[in-house]
Structure formats: C-alpha cells, structure tokens
Amino acid sequence: MAAALGCGLLIGVERERRKGQGPGRAPAGVRSFALASLMGAVCMLMGQLELTLLGAAFIAALGLIAYWRNPSPDPGITTEIALLLAYLIGAVCTWSVLLAAALAVIVTALLAGRERMHHFARIWLQPAELRDGILLWAIALIAVPLLPDRPLWGPVLNPRTIATLLTVLLAIQALAHLCRRLLLARNALMLSALASGFVSSTATIGSLGMEVRAGKTPARVAAGGALMSCVATLLQLLAVAATVQPTWLGALWLPALVGSAVAAAWAAVLMRGSVALPESAPSEDAQRMFSLSAAALVALALTGVQAAVYALSLWLGHAGLFVGTWLAATVELHAAVTAVLAQAPQADPPTLIAVSVALAVHGLSRCVVAWASGGRAYALALAPGLLGHTVVVVGMLAGQIL
Numbered sequence: 251m252a253a254a255l256g257c258g259l260l261i262g263v264e265r266e267r268r269k270g271q272g273p274g275r276a277p278a279g280v281r282s283f284a285l286a287s288l289m290g291a292v293c294m295l296m297g298q299l300e301l302t303l304l305g306a307a308f309i310a311a312l313g314l315i316a317y318w319r320n321p322s323p324d325p326g327i328t329t330e331i332a333l334l335l336a337y338l339i340g341a342v343c344t345w346s347v348l349l350a351a352a353l354a355v356i357v358t359a360l361l362a363g364r365e366r367m368h369h370f371a372r373i374w375l376q377p378a379e380l381r382d383g384i385l386l387w388a389i390a391l392i393a394v395p396l397l398p399d400r401p402l403w404g405p406v407l408n409p410r411t412i413a414t415l416l417t418v419l420l421a422i423q424a425l426a427h428l429c430r431r432l433l434l435a436r437n438a439l440m441l442s443a444l445a446s447g448f449v450s451s452t453a454t455i456g457s458l459g460m461e462v463r464a465g466k467t468p469a470r471v472a473a474g475g476a477l478m479s480c481v482a483t484l485l486q487l488l489a490v491a492a493t494v495q496p497t498w499l500g501a502l503w504l505p506a507l508v509g510s511a512v513a514a515a516w517a518a519v520l521m522r523g524s525v526a527l528p529e530s531a532p533s534e535d536a537q538r539m540f541s542l543s544a545a546a547l548v549a550l551a552l553t554g555v556q557a558a559v560y561a562l563s564l565w566l567g568h569a570g571l572f573v574g575t576w577l578a579a580t581v582e583l584h585a586a587v588t589a590v591l592a593q594a595p596q597a598d599p600p601t602l603i604a605v606s607v608a609l610a611v612h613g614l615s616r617c618v619v620a621w622a623s624g625g626r627a628y629a630l631a632l633a634p635g636l637l638g639h640t641v642v643v644v645g646m647l648a649g650q651i652l
Contacts, residue, residue, distance in 0.1 A: 251291055253347045254340035257354035258287025261336050264361045265329055278316070278329055283336045290340030302341060309337045328364075332357060379427075385542070386424060390417045411494060415588075416546060418493050447479025448486055454479035455616055455632070459624025472624065473631035474521030480616075480636060481510045481517070484643070487587060494591045501597035501650055502605075509643035516635035583612040599651045606647045613640035 262283030278286075286309055293302040313330030335357055342350040360367075394417060399410040425448065447454050458472040484506040491498045587605055594601040613636055620636075621629035 251288065251295075251343075253350060254287045254291035254343040255284055257339050257343065257350055258284035258336050260354050261287075261332060261339075261358050261361070264358050265332065268361075268364075278333050283333060286333055286337045287340030287343075290337040291343050294341045294344040306334065306337060309334050328361065332361060382424065386417070386420050389413070389420065414493050415490070418489055420542070443475030444478040444482050447482030451476075451479040451483040452616060452619055456619050456623040459620055459622070459628050462624035462628045469624065469627040469631045470520045472628055473620075473635070474517040474519075476620065476632050477513045477517035477520065477635045477639075480513045480639065483583060484510045484513070487583065490588055491591060494588050495595065497595060498591050498597050501602065501647070505643045505646035508646060509639045512642050513635060513639040516638065520631065520635070583608060597650070602647050602651050606644045606651075609640055609644050609647075613637055 259280060262278075262280035265283060266279040289305055289309075290302075293305045313327070313333055316330060335353075339350050339353050339357070342353065394410060394413045397409040397413050399408065401408045401411075443454060443458070455476045458467065458476050461467040462469050462472045488499065488503060488506050491502050587608055590601050590604050590608070616636060617629060617633050620632045
C-alpha cells in the first residue's frame, strides 16, 4: 500500500505542475493519481478479478469524460492514459514492488520530458533520418528473425549472421551520423573524427591526408583525428566480434580497450589547441543516417572474405588461413578478423597469431595510406601513435598466446 501511494504521488506531482488553474486546467493532479494508484492496490488485495477490472473500467471512463469536457483548443490524452497507468501500477505493487516502482519512474520521466521529446521529433529529427530509422528497425526486428540460423558452407555463409552483421553496420553508421550532427554543433574536431572512423578508418585517414596536402589542416591536427578513427576501428572490431563469434570477446575486449585508450591519449596530445570545425546546416544527403547499399557491400565483402579464407584453409590448412587473413588485412581489418572468427569458435594460439599479424599488417598499410595521401609530415606525425597502439594490442594478444 505504501509503495502504491508513493508511485501515485510521484506521477501525480509531475502532473500537478502541468495541471494549470481555472476552468481549463487538466482533469487530474497529485491527489487523483495517488488515489487511483491506491485504488488499484486495494482492488488487487481483495482478491476479486471482477472488481479489479471494474476499477480499471471506471478510471478509463473518467478519463473519457474528462477528455470530452476539456475546453482546451489543443486537448491531449496524456494525463488520461497516465491516470489509468497509475491505477495499474498500484495493482502491480501487490505482487512486485520493484517492477511497479520502475514503471512509475519510467512513466514520470516520459511525462517530464515532454518539451525535449517534442523538440526532438518535430525539429531536430530530419525526415530522411526518420525514414532511415524505420528501415533500420524493420531490418532488425522483422528481417533478421525470419532468416535461417544455420551456415550454408562449413562454418561460414550463415544468412542470419550476415543480416545481423548488416544491421550492426547500419546501426554504427546511424550512431556516427547522429554523433556527427551533435558534435558539429559543439565544434569538436576530435570526436567528429571518431564518428567518421566508425564508417571507415582508412577512408578517414586518407581524407584527412588530402586536407593536409591541400593546406587546409595542420599535419599534427589531422594525425590526431586519424588516430581517433583508429579508436573507432578497435571499438567496431568488438561489435563485429560480438556479432560473429561472441566467445572471442573474452580475448579481444581488454586489448581493444587498452589500445583505444592509448590511441585516444596520443590523439589528444596531437590535437591540443586545434581549430574548431565550422558549423553548417545539414544538406539533403547529409540528413541520411546511413547508406544501405554501402553497408550491404561491406557486409557482402566481409562474407566473401570469410568464404575465400575458408576455401584457402581447406586447400592449404592453417597456412591458407594465415595467408588469406594477412592478404585481407591489407585492405580491411574487420574482414580479415571476421574470417578468422567465423572459423574458430574459441581463441587458440594459431588463430590469435593470425589476428595479431592481421592487426600489424593493417597498421602498416594505414601508414602507407597516410604517406600517399598527406605526405611525409602527416605520416611521421601519425605513425608513432598508429604503430604504438597497434604494438600494445598485438603485445597483449601475444601475452595470451604465451
């Protein structure tokens, strides 16, 4: 009974602040919500289902009458729904106080966040972002569960795993897009580079190098941004591992996080005193949260590399696994590591060696990209941090082997 009273008072206090005064005020305040919650608890404690249902119908009828009599030119039904929820939360208190308290806090938070939620939905969120969000949820909640969850060739080519990987890539792109919008508003070059790195670290390094070569960005500042994109690569590696082979997280999470911390610290030193990015209104293309075709190509590329490496391993054994992984790492780290993870349910010494060498090869290839795109100064500014955090990650993996 005390919990029911507390839940009703919590929701009621928030509604009382918005109730207003005079003839046009809202129909329920702190006392009405407290009484409705207590009424739900009393009906449940009496042990008569019919009485509980009758009470719910009574509260719902009161809400309908209040809505019908509301003289406001812009009437809503939020308070009426919340009043019925308060009654039900009071009923829930009789068998789970913890659940009822959690529901009361959630309801109160939703009611209190009215202005921010309305601003987000009406003003901040762009139409293209809304369409992309609906598409993402449709893929995640409808397409993925309907696909078969079995590999079509050995341990690779699992349709549900491929669809899940596509969903993860789309979600990361969407998160990077939202972060980029927020961070541009705060003129944060470092974190904007981090968001871009979730799409492609190699592409970010190349684009920053071209800005250095064009004289738009100092070499040290661009190198710091490039290192933040490397942080995104390691974090995305954990996301891919969690999707393809979750058992590998035990071996990868600590090296990836430590390597990310080293790269981020080095980037902060390089970017100290950097110039902020100018604000700009998002264009039509910039409103898109992700590119479905690009993500699909990446997912298919990762799957194709898995199949190719598996074919090489069937042909040459462990040597084929190593050679295919190292060749793939020169272009795309996630494809190389995914190919290893798909064929190794557990992290053993041979596969850890393959992953370690893939990380080293990918680090060297990004140094080459930096030199080719931004020149000697950019590459020399980037190489210590890039190779340093790679050595840290590879060293921690080697420690697990030994």
